[in-house]
Amino acid sequence: MICFIALIVFAVLGIFSAKYRAYAFEAWDCVFRKITLRKCDTGLDERIKAELMSRLSRWPKFARFTYRHFEGLSMVFTLLMLASFVLAAQGAYNYWAFGNCNGPGSSAFCVFSAITGQQLVQPTTLDGVALGNVSGDKILFEFGCFTCPYTRAAWPGLKNFTATHPDVRVVFKPFPLPNHPYSTEASQAALCAEEQGKFVRYADYLFQNQTEIRDGGIPLLEVLAVDAGLNSTSFDACLDSNATLAQVRAYFDEGIASHVYGTPTFFFEGRSVVGPMSEANYADFLAGKYVVPDAPIDEGFCAPPLEVNG
Amino acid sequence: MDVRKDFPMLQNNPQLIYFDNACTTLKPKSVVDAERRYYEEYCGCAGRSNHKIGKRTEDSFEDARKKIAAFVGAETIVFTKNASEALNLVIQKTSFAKRNRVVSTVLEHHSALLPLLVKRDKKELELAIVEPSKQGVFDAESFKARVNKQTALVVVHAQSNSLGTRPPLKEIVGIARDAGARVLVDGAQSVPHSSTNLKALGADFIAFSGHKMLGPTGIGCLAASRDAVESLDYPFLAGGETIEAVSLEKIVWAKPPQRFEAGIQNYAGAIGLAAACDYLTVKDIHKVEAHDKALASRIAQGLRAIEGVALYGPQTPESGVVTFNVGKASPHEIALFVERGCGAALRSGVFCAEPGMKFLGVPKGAVRASLYLYNTEDECDAFVASVAKAAAIMA
Structure with missing residues (x-):
């Protein structure tokens, strides 16, 4: 032997x-x-x-x-x-x-990540769309993609959680996955809704029509803006603006710098979780008690193509 | 015996405890020098070339033959490449037409036993095997019961390579002689360690190897009486100087020993072996034998005191060989452990005598320490201490 x-x-x-x-x-x-x-x-x-x-x-x-x-x-x-x-x-x-040797949704130490320096790193700036109590002292970061079904799955729970936890401030950073059609445009549209103070409402529309956006493209984003009660003229101008595009790219680059390999990715006080959580999970995560479940791959997260995975 | 300075191997490996002398021995400088001189000063062919170098080679080669023959008290020597070839030569070339029975023992080396078993299986001879006691001791009466008027040949070792035991050779030869059978002695283990006189013994052949008696590898001898060697059939290896004359119609074979020495011979080996005989003569083979036995007794006594060690063979070693096992441990493990402990090079396994080891009840073999003139009491004590350590773990 x-x-x-x-x-x-x-x-x-x-x-x-x-x-x-x-x-x-x-x-x-x-x-x-x-x-x-x-x-x-x-x-x-x-x-x-x-x-x-x-x-x-x-x-x-x-x-x-x-x-x-x-x-x-x-x-x-x-x-x-x-x-x-x-x-x-x-x-x-x-x-x-x-992109992580411990499996989907894990932020535990990965020897390969250590070798390639791809350990998830919490972002250092508060730039992003603020949700919940903007002066809350507990800051939860999320990198999300509006065309990602896992980001969509996380959305209702996150909304409810922030509504019931006034001490929590969410900093949402769009991370449009390049392999998803119209993901960048959807992120731009969401930032444009934020300009009009209707990010949450427009995000609801984006997630509700996630599948259709892949086919409907920009015209559908514009229709959804109208449905959400946004000013069409301002919205269209914003959507065409290079500045908005640059902002989205800046958030994306920030995600790459944080070695984000899938959406949604959450950070809180150095800890991270990749994949959607239920409403109750957020409290556990903030308390450092959250245990990543052994979820099947199709219940994991949206991964970008490997070449863009920091 | 103060001889260690004569052996370059010991000078170059001061930590070596060489206890595998039944396998092969170390070479004194005089042997190495004798071989080197042949290659450096007179490297020619014997019996063929008439030039000075050829003549000197022939003289040295034939002198070596005489010297070796004198060392074992034989009328003539046939050079072979080792004892195995010498044993095979006799067994293969003895005629079994009139008498077809061969008597041998279960403790024979494979080199003697295998050709006999092959011939038996081909129905060329009938083989009768003599068994010793469980201590490996033979009784002459056992031979008497098996040797009869149909016996052509008795093949027996002078010293067992696995146990170091010595059968009552003189009596066995007498029994064979009375029945008119020839006797082939495997002297591979005895010639290097004890005084040998084939004529006085009365046997017909004795086979031995050069490398087991301080000589070079690749040279062996079949020492024989003229009458016995003449009785062997034509050579199984023909060529070169093996004939007096040859035409397409007729071969006239040369007289032995040349009849059995086809092609260019191992001149350097023969000359080196003669130097080894000289060395052993100077050191006195009787003293060598006593030295070997004394060391073997010292080791046997030390090993007997260790719990879990099983010794094979008689209570008092009959030669410089001690064979043992430790508990149920594999012999190879024991040997390797001891080597790492004290640097002793040992032999482990069935010693090319598988039927014999099975008969002795150790089918997986044993460990053998075999001694020679350059071994010392200190080496024996270090060896025993190392076996004691092995027993503490493995027994």
């Missing part, structure tokens, strides 16, 4: 040394024999065992215990190694699929 561990260890060491490469081949021979139900006759296991016992011989009782239970201990270590491989593969898949 020790040959399984030896194969991996020597294969890695073999990258750097020809001596270990030979051991790796020997271990592979042994492993191949084992998995084809033949006896491993290379003697590698005996050499490893003897070497280990020799090193442990200064603690005779421990050496004796290890010797007597060598096969069992080898089995345990082999299973642990296999489990760690499975978890590492799962982490790698998560990182590839969601």
